[in-house]
Amino acid sequence: MSSTPPLIRGFDLAAAQAELAPTQVITVEHVSLGRAALRRFLRHRLAVLGTLMLATIVLMALFAGVVTNGKPFFTDMAAVAKAPSAAHLLGTDRSGRDVWARLAFGAQTSLIVGLGAVALYVAIGTILGGIAGLFGGVVDQVIMRATDTLMAIPSLLLVIVFVTAIGPSLGSVLVVIGLLGWPGACRLVRGQLLTLREAEFITAARVVGVGNRQILFRHLLPNIMSSLAVLATFGVASAIILEAGLSFLGLGVKIPTASWGGMINEAQSPSVLIDMPWLWLSPGIAIAMTVLAVNFIGDGLRDALDPRSTRRS
Amino acid sequence: MGAYVLRRILVAIPILFGITIVTFFALSLAPGDPLLARLEPAQLAVLQAHPEQLAARRHELGLDQPIFPWIVDGAFAPGRYLNWLGGALTGDLGYSIQSHRPIAEELGKRIPPTLALMGFSILIAIFVGVPFGVLSALRQYSRLDYTLTSATMLMTSTPTFVLGLSGIYIFAVWIHVLPTSGIQTLGKPFNIPDFIGHLILPGLVLGLSSAAPLMRYTRASMLDVLHSEYVVTAKSKGLAHRTVVIRHAFRNSLIPIITVIGLLLPELVGGAVITEQIFAWPGMGQMAVRAAADRDTALMMGVVLVVGFAVLFVNILVDVLYAAVDPRIRFGRRPS
Numbered sequence: 001m002s003s004t005p006p007l008i009r010g011f012d013l014a015a016a017q018a019e020l021a022p023t024q025v026i027t028v029e030h031v032s033l034g035r036a037a038l039r040r041f042l043r044h045r046l047a048v049l050g051t052l053m054l055a056t057i058v059l060m061a062l063f064a065g066v067v068t069n070g071k072p073f074f075t076d077m078a079a080v081a082k083a084p085s086a087a088h089l090l091g092t093d094r095s096g097r098d099v100w101a102r103l104a105f106g107a108q109t110s111l112i113v114g115l116g117a118v119a120l121y122v123a124i125g126t127i128l129g130g131i132a133g134l135f136g137g138v139v140d141q142v143i144m145r146a147t148d149t150l151m152a153i154p155s156l157l158l159v160i161v162f163v164t165a166i167g168p169s170l171g172s173v174l175v176v177i178g179l180l181g182w183p184g185a186c187r188l189v190r191g192q193l194l195t196l197r198e199a200e201f202i203t204a205a206r207v208v209g210v211g212n213r214q215i216l217f218r219h220l221l222p223n224i225m226s227s228l229a230v231l232a233t234f235g236v237a238s239a240i241i242l243e244a245g246l247s248f249l250g251l252g253v254k255i256p257t258a259s260w261g262g263m264i265n266e267a268q269s270p271s272v273l274i275d276m277p278w279l280w281l282s283p284g285i286a287i288a289m290t291v292l293a294v295n296f297i298g299d300g301l302r303d304a305l306d307p308r309s310t311r312r313s
Numbered sequence: 314m315g316a317y318v319l320r321r322i323l324v325a326i327p328i329l330f331g332i333t334i335v336t337f338f339a340l341s342l343a344p345g346d347p348l349l350a351r352l353e354p355a356q357l358a359v360l361q362a363h364p365e366q367l368a369a370r371r372h373e374l375g376l377d378q379p380i381f382p383w384i385v386d387g388a389f390a391p392g393r394y395l396n397w398l399g400g401a402l403t404g405d406l407g408y409s410i411q412s413h414r415p416i417a418e419e420l421g422k423r424i425p426p427t428l429a430l431m432g433f434s435i436l437i438a439i440f441v442g443v444p445f446g447v448l449s450a451l452r453q454y455s456r457l458d459y460t461l462t463s464a465t466m467l468m469t470s471t472p473t474f475v476l477g478l479s480g481i482y483i484f485a486v487w488i489h490v491l492p493t494s495g496i497q498t499l500g501k502p503f504n505i506p507d508f509i510g511h512l513i514l515p516g517l518v519l520g521l522s523s524a525a526p527l528m529r530y531t532r533a534s535m536l537d538v539l540h541s542e543y544v545v546t547a548k549s550k551g552l553a554h555r556t557v558v559i560r561h562a563f564r565n566s567l568i569p570i571i572t573v574i575g576l577l578l579p580e581l582v583g584g585a586v587i588t589e590q591i592f593a594w595p596g597m598g599q600m601a602v603r604a605a606a607d608r609d610t611a612l613m614m615g616v617v618l619v620v621g622f623a624v625l626f627v628n629i630l631v632d633v634l635y636a637a638v639d640p641r642i643r644f645g646r647r648p649s
Contacts, residue, residue, distance in 0.1 A: 148324075149331035152624050153617065156583030157601060158336075161613060164605040165342040241472050245587055248474045249602050267478055268591070270494075274485055284475035292470035 037226075040304040047300020053293035057286075061111050064104035072097065072105040073256045084278055091278040093266065103282055105258035110290060113174045113253075114240040120178025122232050125185025126224075132186065133193030134216075144190070147183040155180070159242060160251055170253045173246060177239050188231055192224045226305035233298035237291045244287050260287050314636065321632050325625040332621040333401075333614065337394045340610045341380045397614065406618075407611035411603070416615040419600070424619065426496055427596030430519065431585055433512055435574070437520025438527050443570065445524075446531025447563060450539060461528065468525035473584045477518045477591040484514060494593045515592040519584050523577050530573040534566040541565075568639050575631030582620055 031039075041047055060067060076096040084091040090099035132143040150158070162176040196202060196219075205215055246252030247261030255262060260283040267273045267280035360367045371377050375396055379385065382392045391399075400407060406416035449461045468476075481493045492511050497503050538544060539562050547557045586598035593599070597616055604612040 145327065145331065149328050149335065152328050152579070152621055152628070153332055153335070154579040154582040154586075154620060154624070156586055157617065157620060160586075160601065160605045161336055161617065162339045162342075164608065165339045237470070244472055245474060245583070248472075249587065249590060249605075251602070251605050261472075261474075264474060264478070270485070273478060273482060277482065280475075280478055284472075284478070288467070288471040288475060291472075292466060295466060295470055 037304045041300050044300035044303055046296045047304070050293040050296025050300065053289060054297065057107055057290050057293065058111065060104050061107035064101070064108060068101035068104045069098055070101065072101040072258045074098070074101075081276055083276075090282050091276075093263070093279055094272070094276075099263070099278060099282060102258040102263055103260070103286055106260045106263060106283060107286070107290070109170060109253055109257065109259045110240045110243065110287070113170065113177065113243040114236040114294075116174045117177035117181060117239045117243075118232050118235040120175070121181035122185050122228060122235070124179070125182035126189050126228065128182060129186040129189025130193065133190040133197075140190070143186065147186050150180060150183045155238075155242065156245060159246060160249070163246060164251055168246075168252055168254055170257055170259075173243055173252050177242055181235065181239070184235070185228065185231060188227055189224055192227060193220060196220055196223055229305060230298060230302045233294060233301055237294040237298065240287065240291055240294070260284075314633075317636055318629070318633055321629045325629060329621055329625055333398065333618060334394065336614060336617045337397065338380065340613060341393070343608060343610075397611075401614075401618065406615045409612045410609045411607050411612075416612055419612070420597070420615050420619055423595065423597045423600050426594060427585060427589070427598065429512060430515055430589070430594060430596060431581060433516035434520035434523060434581065434585075437516060438523035438577070439574070441521065442524035442527030443531050446528040447535050447566075449528065449532045450535035451558065453536065462532075465525045465528050468522060469529075471522075473518065473522050473587045474591055476522060477515070477588055480514055480518050481591070496595055515588050515594055518592075519581065519588045522584055523581055526577060526580075527570070527573060531566065531570055534569045535562060538562045538566040568635065571631055571635050571638065575628055578624055578627050582624070
């Protein structure tokens with residue numbers, strides 16, 4: 001290493017190039033932001049595992065009619081409260097319904113509520129947060145106080161109040177979680193807008209004469225999108241748990257619609273809990289696995305979408 | 314400091330009003346006549362045959378009033394909400410439909426069991442979550458760290474009721490050391506050891522489900538501090554590892570953790586609703602579920618009022634504590 005030229009003073013560029021040229025070929029690969037994020041995501045082993053798990057559950061929900069006997073409501077009086085067997089893979093409940101069929105159709109309920117409610121509240125939160133962040137002043141104050149208010153009531157209690165008021169069903173659970181879940185997204189969008197507005201690259205864009213519209217859609221929104229995607233992913237996990245909890249309490253999705261929480265509701269009676277564990281164990285595991293899969297994906301997304309965050313989880 | 318506390322309280326008051334307005338509005342969305350819904354069929358037939366009696370009963374209960382202040386027949390009507398609020402401010406929360414007893418009295422009986430359950434759970438969450446979080450951060454990327462992090466992930470993904478039912482199953486079928494239901498052994502006089510025995514299982518379930526997120530935050534907070542410049546400085550000037558970890562890193566990592574404990578409270582209330590239901594724990598959560606099932610509007614309002622007040626109170630407490638340990642807040646600067 002004695003021939004290495006000193007770093008700055010007396011640096012002989014030509015000599016250095018001559019030394020490097022024959023041995024090293026420098027290739028610069030252009031990697032788009034999306035591709036780079038995808039790469040980071042795929043390197044996150046748990047995120048990939050989560051994606052595979054969720055894909056399995058989605059397939060189970062989509063083909064619920066094919067992979068089971070397709071009759072989640074059918075009550076077979078000849079097979080009431082039977083333990084798992086060849087005829088009924090996961091057994092039957094106290095009304096003679098096939099647990100495996102209800103499990104597969106219950107996946108539909110969980111996914112519909114989880115994805116639907118989050119889509120609804122991310123939309124509401126983005127619009128309200130955008131209004132608050134861009135306009136400021138009194139509008140901002142009003143929206144932020146509404147956010148504080150909704151956040152001060154435990155979400156389970158709030159959802160119980162609204163769902164019982166308008167009548168429990170799959171639709172009402174979805175709409176209520178969707179209409180009440182927006183404060184988190186709203187705060188995030190507002191906060192990001194306020195921070196980004198002061199960011200140097202926005203000032204730079206303004207200086208070169210980029211218009212308001214372009215700044216909003218090309219610079220602000222894409223930057224907020226990644227945080228919002230992470231929030232939405234974890235939101236799906238919470239919404240699935242919320243729906244399951246509500247149905248477990250008997251205040252959510254109603255029988256005969258299949259819901260994992262509703263299936264576990266039966267286990268509130270000690271005889272079912274202790275003597276028929278197959279009735280609550282399989283939906284319990286299904287909820288935990290689905291939520292775990294979504295959480296893994298959320299973790300992976302967070303690491304993938306934010307290159308600045310050092311991996312610490 | 315006094316001005317700071319006062320400002321926090323002044324912000325909280327309109328939020329508490331907001332909570333009651335939102336809930337009152339939601340509860341009055343319920344279809345059907347709240348009066349007719351709770352009459353026995355025989356009584357109902359009598360009242361329906363005599364519309365004027367029905368109207369009199371409705372008037373008596375204030376059900377002919379609008380929800381919010383409005384002009385009715387050219388006169389100002391305060392509306393059901395203001396009537397309720399007026400009562401609430403004087404300590405009169407109305408009567409429960411089901412038990413016909415004053416709601417303030419019902420709440421009074423339900424608050425202590427819930428406070429005991431939640432207090433015990435918070436202690437478990439702190440004493441499990443914080444030490445394991447610190448340990449996990451100190452041995453980052455070790456086998457212990459991976460084990461603890463995976464356990465946390467699994468815990469946060471398992472709903473409280475699945476955890477609770479599994480707990481009951483284990484203790485009812487395999488090991489019969491703890492009672493799995495209720496607050497005391499039936500038929501025996503109330504005594505503290507018996508009460509604590511009943512508290513352990515629901516408290517563990519609720520506490521462990523909050524310990525998981527707390528551990529996650531503690532780990533992240535501790536890692537942040539461990540990578541900060543003053544810890545590097547402390548290490549490089551040759552201080553003992555113990556001293557650096559305890560005096561420099563741990564104490565500072567506690568600051569954000571205080572906020573997290575406050576933020577976990579609404580979650581904990583939600584968890585308490587479910588835990589109380591599973592373990593037949595006679596607290597506020599169980600009462601909330603009963604109020605929802607019975608459509609007992611006044612009872613539900615009472616529960617929401619108490620819970621909303623408690624959450625805001627703890628939030629203020631947390632903010633004050635935070636300001637007490639972090640001088641940057643007291644002087645109006647946000648921590649970076």
